[in-house]
Amino acid sequence: MMKLGILGASGRMGQAVIANASRLNATVTAAVVSDQSSRYGEPIYPNAAEAGVRFQHAGEVKPEQVDVFIDFSLPQALENNIALAKRLRVPLVVCTTGLSEQQHSLLAQAGQSMPILYAANTSVGITLLRQLVQLTAAALPDTDIEIFEAHHSAKRDAPSGTAVVLGESAAAGRGKRLSELSAGVRGDGVREPGSIGFSVVRAADIIGEHTVLFAHPGERIELTHRVSNRQIFARGAVQAAEWLKDQPSGLYSMADMLQLKTLLKQLI
Template sequence: MTVSIAVTGATGQMGRAVLETADSRADVEVAFAVNRDATDASESVAGIAVEPAREFDALLADHRPDVLVDFTGPASSQNYVAVATEAGVASVVGTTGFGDEGEQALRELAQYAPVLKAANFGRGVHALVSAVESAVADLPGYDAEVTETHHNRKRDAPSGTAKTILETIEDAREESDPQRVHGREGEAPREQGEIGVHARRAGTITGEHEVLLAGNHEEVRLTHRAEDRGVFAEGALDAAVWLADREPGWYDFPDVVEGGDQ
């Protein structure tokens, strides 16, 4: 089966990666692509004309794709998903930086069409999170520090993946009131049970996440490093293929990796 997709944010870093990766896959075809700054269809990515975002509604009605793949910004993403949902089109959302209200709005839309949202579409990151969960459970009382590094154009900090890792650590510790400390300055001795969080932005780094667990005169470091955005594009397209025939509901990338139905 070939899954038809619509791609938003088509000239952004991830939008380009999705279109370029889709071009090499037999199970995916691009119905259309849009970008907010496009004024006409003169620009193309991987042979796909990039249309103005204002035409999204009409293009959706004309082409009837199976799945929307969105890597834009929280406000525009919410709007795209709302329009797609109304048309009965599933949505794969890789946009990060949503507040609680924005994510809740997406969850409400998922009542009417399938929505899969993930902070990271790397299968290696899924393995990292699983390893972190196990290590934290096996090392109670060890100090935990989370460091993430991304390119200098990334807006949200800490990254969505770092937030997922932090939630995993907190759940494994079963603490009711976890304390996250973002960076350190001045007199800042470490308090029992806190989790240090550090975000770095530099150059063109695709993405790196490290979890440090230290105690009892030993340390464990768990690290994932993405060398190319194609890693995330492949995962997002895997998610689109998996999501195409699902019932309305809220899904996450582990559902795809683990092959689950819920």
């Protein structure tokens, strides 16, 4: 079985991977938490302490301990996480959202010397949705575009990383960058022609919902993706890790893992 190291192991998604790894043909052999975490030293499976896997700090992970890292930590940990993966010569799947342009540049630079896959959302469905959004934006260049997203009340970034990449896909369909078209989260004011706006909901325990609306007078198209179980993200992250561990150095995406370009060429 593939040996997984989880960065940000005590968070919601880290816990989801730990809970589902065995049924996904993987085993968690390193569970990394921050230096301030109260979970340090605890067994990752409370009812199976004899298994020997405990929450640990990054500096304690040994090279032979993991085949690939999955990062579900926070943006401020990215640089250290990349350094850890490089030191141990282990591929890295980065699932952290809310990254800055500088951090995206850091990912691209890291990809020159190691296999690294960045996924703001590890759902296979979201990966397919991005392709549909880009195609629709290109085919309907005069429609208004709005992106609606909803998540649980503790989510930090807004709009979500997934909403942003959906916006990037819509802008790409128009031959533009999102920075040229984004109106940000909608507030007061008249809509600018061609702009892409965002609406954000943070409430209760909503796991993740995204809708991209394409509208012109008399007609609307809505492309929607909803998640009701975090196992979907865990499954996608482990699938990405399984694929990445056999790849050469480079910066990859979920679309690369699914070979979507090849599939589109076959259909065309």
